[in-house]
Amino acid sequence: xxxxxxxxxxxxxxxxxxxxxxxxxxxxxxxxxxxxxxxxxxxxxxxxxxxxxxxxxxxxxxxxxxxxxxxxxxxxxxxxxxxxxxxxxxxxxxxxxxxxxxxxxxxxxxxxxxxxxxxxxxxxxxxxxxxxxxxxxxxxxxxxxxxxxxxxxxxxxxxxxxxxxxxxxx
Amino acid sequence: xxxxxxxxxxxxxxxxxxxxxxxxxxxxxxxxxxxxxxxxxxxxxxxxxxxxxxxxxxxxxxxxxxxxxxxxxxxxxxxxxxxxxxxxxxxxxxxxxxxxxxxxxxxxxxxxxxxxxxxxxxxxxxxxxxxxxxxxxxxxxxxxxxxxxxxxxxxxxxxxxxxxxxxxxxxxxxxxxxxxxxxxxxxxxxxxx
Numbered sequence: 518x519x520x521x522x523x524x525x526x527x528x529x530x531x532x533x534x535x536x537x538x539x540x541x542x543x544x545x546x547x548x549x550x551x552x553x554x555x556x557x558x559x560x561x562x563x564x565x566x567x568x569x570x571x572x573x574x575x576x577x578x579x580x581x582x583x584x585x586x587x588x589x590x591x592x593x594x595x596x597x598x599x600x601x602x603x604x605x606x607x608x609x610x611x612x613x614x615x616x617x618x619x620x621x622x623x624x625x626x627x628x629x630x631x632x633x634x635x636x637x638x639x640x641x642x643x644x645x646x647x648x649x650x651x652x653x654x655x656x657x658x659x660x661x662x663x664x665x666x667x668x669x670x671x672x673x674x675x676x677x678x679x680x681x682x683x684x685x686x687x
Numbered sequence: 688x689x690x691x692x693x694x695x696x697x698x699x700x701x702x703x704x705x706x707x708x709x710x711x712x713x714x715x716x717x718x719x720x721x722x723x724x725x726x727x728x729x730x731x732x733x734x735x736x737x738x739x740x741x742x743x744x745x746x747x748x749x750x751x752x753x754x755x756x757x758x759x760x761x762x763x764x765x766x767x768x769x770x771x772x773x774x775x776x777x778x779x780x781x782x783x784x785x786x787x788x789x790x791x792x793x794x795x796x797x798x799x800x801x802x803x804x805x806x807x808x809x810x811x812x813x814x815x816x817x818x819x820x821x822x823x824x825x826x827x828x829x830x831x832x833x834x835x836x837x838x839x840x841x842x843x844x845x846x847x848x849x850x851x852x853x854x855x856x857x858x859x860x861x862x863x864x865x866x867x868x869x870x871x872x873x874x875x876x877x878x879x880x
Binding site: 522525526529530533535564567568569570571572573574575576577580581583584585587588589591592593594595596597 | 701702706707709710713714717718719721722725731734735738739742743746747748749750751810811812813814815818829830833834839854857858861862864865868
């Protein structure tokens with residue numbers, strides 16, 4: 518950041534009123550004694566004033582009428598919190614946590630803990646890691662994955678139906 | 688006709704079934720919403736359509752407004768997301784602040800009416816025009832801060848950014864605005880000094 522930029526940033530903070538108390542008094546002292554700071558401050562204050570005076574744009578005269586005509590076709594949707602059931606959210610969380618824990622338990626169960634002392638080895642030979650031990654049956658893995666996907670699809674349909682029913686009642 | 692009621696009072700009337708009260712909110716915020724939309728979408732016709740859409744969206748989700756923030760902050764969040772979605776749909780490029788090309792694009796867009804701009808003598812008109820020349824990110828943050836009366840924290844909530852990031856973005860936007868004014872309104876800026 519250049520010196521000029523640093524001065525500007527500090528002055529903008531001062532103008533916006535976001536400087537700390539110490540910084541504020543330091544800047545005030547600089548504004549009294551330093552001509553460069555004084556001139557920059559005046560310049561930025563002018564820009565600040567101009568930005569405040571910028572005009573707002575106006576839409577057409579019929580704007581409000583158009584909006585009111587449009588909203589007449591709709592109803593206010595019920596607040597999200599009324600149709601999101603916390604039990605379902607917790608259910609989804611429990612499903613995923615169980616899934617992850619299940620995989621971990623299964624994975625750790627497959628490790629041969631009696632194999633070699635790793636403290637003597639400086640490096641782990643990645644080639645020696647046999648991932649097939651963890652997931653040794655392709656069909657089982659594919660089956661589990663399909664089940665997970667189907668489970669999620671089912672849950673999605675269930676939630677969509679519940680939302681639809683709720684809207685009908687409202 | 689203004690009733691002098693607060694936004695929250697009007698909202699509770701609307702939620703109780705007094706739908707016409709919503710017109711009061713539309714009247715109150717239409718210029719702000721339209722100005723912000725116009726910062727993104729340069730065509731007035733499209734901006735008006737999108738602004739209407741924003742008010743319809745806000746109406747439909749009114750039950751979700753819990754009063755945790757100002758109604759205006761909540762409304763401007765809808766402005767921000769709707770405009771970005773509109774631009775994405777139109778496949779227009781929304782330039783990020785760090786994109787160097789922003790200036791080239793802005794300059795090329797501006798060059799067409801540069802001649803007319805020289806004739807703009809009014810200070811207010813000058814700064815309004817200069818803001819319109821900025822890229823949407825810069826113009827939005829300046830409009831939210833100076834015209835829509837949102838503080839840095841509220842702007843952060845609207846844009847989904849940290850307060851400090853908003854502060855940096857505002858600094859940069861002001862810097863770029865100053866550059867625009869010096870480039871395109873050199874005469875007027877000289878008159879000011």
